[in-house]
Amino acid sequence: MRLSNSYEAVIKLLLFAKQGRLSLREAHLKTENEEISAEIVVEGPSDKINWFMQKANGSPYIRECRSID
Amino acid sequence: MKASDSLVKKMEELGVEIVFGIPGGANLPLYDSLYDSNIRSVLVKHEQQAVHAAEGYARVRKRPGIALATSGPGATNLVTGLVNASMDSAPLVAITGQVVRSFMGTDAFQEADIVDMVLPHVKYASVVIESSKLVKEFVNAYQCAMSGRPGPALIDIPRDVQQEDVGEYELLNDVVEERFIKPVTNLDESKFRRAAELLAAAQRVCILLGGGVYFSDATREALRIAEILNAAVVATTPGKTALDENHPNVLGVVGMHGRFESNLAVIDADLVLCVGTRLSDRAIGPASEFKKNRKVIHIDIDSSEIGKNVIPDIGIVCDAKVALNKILENLSVMSFAPKDPGWVLGLKEIGRSFDEYMFNQSDGASLSSWKVVKAIRDELPKSAIVTTGVGQHQMWAQLFFKVLEPGTFLTSAGLGTMGFGLPAAMGAKAAAPDRIVLNMDGDGSFLMTCQTLGTIVEYDLPVITVIFDNRALGMVRQWQDLFYKKRFKDVDIEDRTNLIKLSEAFGVEGVFVESYEELKTTLRRAIRNDEPVVIDVPIGKDEKVFPMVPPGKWLADVILPPGFSNYVEEKTTSAAK
Numbered sequence: 001m002r003l004s005n006s007y008e009a010v011i012k013l014l015l016f017a018k019q020g021r022l023s024l025r026e027a028h029l030k031t032e033n034e035e036i037s038a039e040i041v042v043e044g045p046s047d048k049i050n051w052f053m054q055k056a057n058g059s060p061y062i063r064e065c066r067s068i069d
Numbered sequence: 070m071k072a073s074d075s076l077v078k079k080m081e082e083l084g085v086e087i088v089f090g091i092p093g094g095a096n097l098p099l100y101d102s103l104y105d106s107n108i109r110s111v112l113v114k115h116e117q118q119a120v121h122a123a124e125g126y127a128r129v130r131k132r133p134g135i136a137l138a139t140s141g142p143g144a145t146n147l148v149t150g151l152v153n154a155s156m157d158s159a160p161l162v163a164i165t166g167q168v169v170r171s172f173m174g175t176d177a178f179q180e181a182d183i184v185d186m187v188l189p190h191v192k193y194a195s196v197v198i199e200s201s202k203l204v205k206e207f208v209n210a211y212q213c214a215m216s217g218r219p220g221p222a223l224i225d226i227p228r229d230v231q232q233e234d235v236g237e238y239e240l241l242n243d244v245v246e247e248r249f250i251k252p253v254t255n256l257d258e259s260k261f262r263r264a265a266e267l268l269a270a271a272q273r274v275c276i277l278l279g280g281g282v283y284f285s286d287a288t289r290e291a292l293r294i295a296e297i298l299n300a301a302v303v304a305t306t307p308g309k310t311a312l313d314e315n316h317p318n319v320l321g322v323v324g325m326h327g328r329f330e331s332n333l334a335v336i337d338a339d340l341v342l343c344v345g346t347r348l349s350d351r352a353i354g355p356a357s358e359f360k361k362n363r364k365v366i367h368i369d370i371d372s373s374e375i376g377k378n379v380i381p382d383i384g385i386v387c388d389a390k391v392a393l394n395k396i397l398e399n400l401s402v403m404s405f406a407p408k409d410p411g412w413v414l415g416l417k418e419i420g421r422s423f424d425e426y427m428f429n430q431s432d433g434a435s436l437s438s439w440k441v442v443k444a445i446r447d448e449l450p451k452s453a454i455v456t457t458g459v460g461q462h463q464m465w466a467q468l469f470f471k472v473l474e475p476g477t478f479l480t481s482a483g484l485g486t487m488g489f490g491l492p493a494a495m496g497a498k499a500a501a502p503d504r505i506v507l508n509m510d511g512d513g514s515f516l517m518t519c520q521t522l523g524t525i526v527e528y529d530l531p532v533i534t535v536i537f538d539n540r541a542l543g544m545v546r547q548w549q550d551l552f553y554k555k556r557f558k559d560v561d562i563e564d565r566t567n568l569i570k571l572s573e574a575f576g577v578e579g580v581f582v583e584s585y586e587e588l589k590t591t592l593r594r595a596i597r598n599d600e601p602v603v604i605d606v607p608i609g610k611d612e613k614v615f616p617m618v619p620p621g622k623w624l625a626d627v628i629l630p631p632g633f634s635n636y637v638e639e640k641t642t643s644a645a646k
Contacts, residue, residue, distance in 0.1 A: 004248065008188060008195060015189050047376055054373035060193050060213050060249045 001056065002063040003036040009061035010036065016059070017042050020052045035063070070238050072200040073102040073231040076164075078238055079204045080108060083211055085135055087111060087126065087499050089119035093139025094179060095166025098231035100137075111499070111528050114520035116143050118492035120150025121518070123161045125496025128310075128479050129454060131284060133160040133214045133222075134496060140166045141179030144225070148186060149486055151221045155190040156483025157307050158280055160219035162210050163187075167196060169229040184225050193249070194223040200233035204241045213249040218371040219284055253370060253386055261392065264366045264383050265399030267340060271364065273412050274300035275338035277323065277352075280307030280482075281345020281370060282389050288475045290393035291344060292316055297400055299408040300342075301334035301416055303327070305352040306467055306482035308345070314471040318413055320420060324352040325618045326464040330420035332616070332624040337412075340364045345389040347371075348378045349483070350621075358623040368392045419637075426636045427469075435607040436585065438462060438537055438614075442469040444585045445507065445535060448592040453477060453505040454497045458490035458514025461543035464614040466509050488517030491534060495521055498530040505596050507533040512562065513542045522575035522603070531601040533592065536568060541610040550613065551628075561610065572603035579603045 003009035010029065017024055022044035030037050042049065049067075056065035070078075076099065080088075087109040092100040103110050113119045116138045123134025138144050144165040154161050168177045173196075184194045193213045197206045203226065210222035235241060268274055276295055282288060288311050295302045295318040302319045304312050309322050321328035323335055335341060335353070341363055346352065348367070353359040356379045367374075367381035368389060375384035385392055427439050442465050449455070451473040457463040457480040472478045479497060481489035494508035515536050525532050537543075546560040569579030582588045582604055595602040615630040 006195065008184060011185065011188055019189065047380070051373050051377050054371075054375075058217065058251060058371060058373060060209070060246075060251070063248055 001038040001040070001065045003038055004061050004063065005031060005034045005036055006061070010038070012059060012061045013038060013040070013056065016052055016055045020044065020048045020055070022048055022052060039068075070235055071098065071102065071231070072203045072233050072235045073098040075204050075235050075238050075241060076207055077102040077106045077108065079207055079243060080135070081106060083208070084132070088135040088137050089113055089122040089496065090137025091116055091119065091139065091143060093143050093166065095140035095168060095228045096137060096143075096164070096226075096231070097166075098228060099164065099166065099226070111524065113492070113524050115518070116146035117150055117488065118495070118518055118521050118524065120147045120161065120163060121153070121486075121489050121492035122496030122499070124150065124154050124159045125456065125479055125493035126500040127159050127161050127496075129476060129497045129500035133162050133211055136161060136163045138163065138165050139179065140168055140183075141181045144183035145181055145186065151187050151223065152190045153481055153484040153486045153489065154221040157481065158219050158284070159221070160214040161221050162207070162214050163221065163223040164207075165223065165225045166231070167225045167227040170198065170227045173227065184223065187223055190221070192220040192222050194225070196225045196227070197230055198227070200230045200235050201241065203230065203235070204243050208243050208245050209249045212245045216250040217253070218281070253388065256387060256391075258395070260383055260385050261395040262399050264342075264385065265396050265403060267364055267366060267383065268294070268298060268342065268396070269400065269403050269405035271340035272408065273338045273340070274298045274408065275334045275341045276300050276302045277335070277341055277343045277346060278302065278304045278308040278311050279344060279346025280305070280310070282308060283311035283475055285345060285370075285389035287311075287344065287390035287393050288313065290390055290397060292318065293397060294342070294393060294400070299410045299413055301338070301413050303331040303334055305346050305349070306480060309467055309472055310478040311475050312472045313475065315473055317417070320416055322467045323624070324354075325620070326468065326614055326616065327624070328420060328468060329423050329616050329627065329629065330416040332618070332627060333419065334416050335359070336625050338363055340366070343367045343381070344393065345369060347374045350378070353379070354618060354623045355621065422637055422640060423633065426633050427630065433609050435609040438465040438608050438612060439469045440585060441535070441537065441588065441606055441608075442466055442509070444588050445509065445592065446470050448589050448596065449507060450505060450596070453507060454479065454494075454501060456480065456490045456494040456497060456506070456508045458508070458510040459485045459487045460511040460514055461539075461547065461612070461614050462509050462511045462537035464544070465537070468614070470509075487514040490514060491518050491521040491532065494532040494534070495525050495530050498525070498532050505533070505599065507535065510534055510536050511543060512536055512538040512540060512568065515568070516566070519571065520575070522572060522577045522601070525601055526576040531599055533595045533601065534603045535588075536603065536605050537608045538568065538605050539608040539610040539612065543610065543612070544614070546610065547613050552619070568603065568605045577601045577603055579605060581605045583607070
């Protein structure tokens with residue numbers, strides 16, 4: 001995931017996971033070139049994961065969200 | 070140029086005409102900049118009113134309303150209204166003052182982390198730390214609030230940031246970033262064709278409209294599809310404002326307190342076309358039941374809504390107007406057997422029987438709420454805007470107040486915020502000064518934000534308020550009656566608050582009415598003179614809103630008004646004879 005460079009972006013990302021009732025297993029964050037890249041591992045039903053992806057991709061805080069599994 | 074001056078200049082350029090708010094230590098530079106501006110500033114009595122008024126304005130004008138508050142309690146008082154706007158997808162921008170940067174994080178006087186408080190519920194919230202980015206942050210928030218699915222945004226500005234010099238205005242970057250307006254792209258044409266094919270093949274089509282239809286201005290397209298398919302048109306509570314309830318295909322609101330015939334339409338349909346709605350449980354009951362025995366097409370501009378509550382047969386991420394036009398295009402080149410118009414006619418007949426039954430009920434010691442609602446409709450011009458509080462009166466309004474023009478019914482649907490009605494009406498009046506605005510309220514709801522009366526007098530924003538006064542928290546009382554064995558606890562308001570004197574204390578005429586004719590006469594005068602008035606209407610506290618689908622139950626498990634089933638049976642039998 002590519003996030004805008006702000007704490008709010010990171011918080012919003014985690015809030016989406018929480019609102020989707022997903023279990024957060026891992027989170028790696030790195031700031032580079034005025035942007036935060038995040039790799040997170042979440043567990044949950046596929047429809048909730050899909051909801052999370054759509055929600056993230058619709059948010060101004062998140063520039064891009066891709067599934068890597 | 071001072072940063073706060075640049076912000077106000079940008080607001081003017083974007084067409085902001087009015088702001089609602091309260092100044093305080095942390096937003097004084099912004100208010101100082103407003104001093105020299107043409108933007109009208111309305112000083113409210115409590116920040117909750119500012120944010121509801123901004124929402125009322127936004128829903129009428131379909132552009133962001135603006136609410137201002139200082140730091141700390143000023144900002145936290147906005148929270149209810151921001152969540153309300155989020156739940157009902159209304160565009161607004163809240164601008165809060167914050168303590169100076171060097172004091173942030175020190176528990177300074179009136180410091181509160183408002184951004185993190187509202188973050189779960191707003192589309193965007195940000196603390197502006199660099200003054201050079203203030204204009205850009207406002208533009209981003211403003212465009213974000215309006216784009217796609219509308220919603221609230223907040224920018225929080227430390228006082229010293231507002232005061233800083235930002236140099237020449239023309240050199241400030243004010244280009245909205247693409248991430249704030251993310252347009253819907255890659256429309257899949259085949260989905261529109263498949264949707265049209267399903268609609269053409271279905272026997273009984275029900276079109277369920279949500280609030281998105283109003284914001285997208287798609288009522289005409291929805292009704293055109295209904296006419297082609299002889300479909301029934303129903304709405305969610307926020308979708309009611311998209312209706313023309315005199316249209317022959319329109320039945321009314323569905324759900325927990327939906328019209329009987331509207332719920333029957335959903336139950337009996339073999340296809341439901343859902344447009345601009347999140348399909349909440351309050352509207353459709355349990356998703357598993359809703360999906361049984363019928364196909365579902367779901368159109369919404371917010372991709373995360375597709376499949377969230379109901380997995381549709383076809384999900385389309387698109388603006389409602391664009392999508393419905395594409396479906397119309399596809400239908401126009403298809404040949405299909407005409408649908409039986411008898412289905413909708415039959416449902417309409419059931420609705421007429423329901424109205425007939427209710428309006429023939431004799432009154433008890435007080436007036437009957439639904440007859441009060443009808444009297445209001447009879448007197449109001451078609452273009453009048455009605456707002457409501459939350460509770461039984463709201464449900465009576467959604468059942469019996471016929472919306473005759475889109476955009477004329479504003480209510481707090483998703484969050485159910487008591488106290489919404491009066492400040493929202495004030496905002497609506499500011500947005501449409503030439504139209505009559507009437508707030509239907511309960512006594513419980515009214516007392517939560519009644520200080521707004523002072524503001525409507527001061528700023529000449531005349532609003533009519535009709536209070537359905539049962540001296541109780543009526544809807545909660547109804548639940549205690551039906552589901553808690555009549556163990557009434559803290560729902561009867563035994564105080565002696567005189568609503569007439571209260572209104573008069575704020576400079577608004579108060580009238581107590583004891584008959585429908587008195588109510589109508591008072592309304593006629595207030596409408597003719599476009600003047601504020603509070604009309605106190607006594608309602609019995611044992612009155613219950615029916616139909617009612619108990620929480621968690623399917624629409625078919627509806628509780629009807631006592632005696633209605635027998636009435637219909639007798640009517641059917643006598644018609645058969």
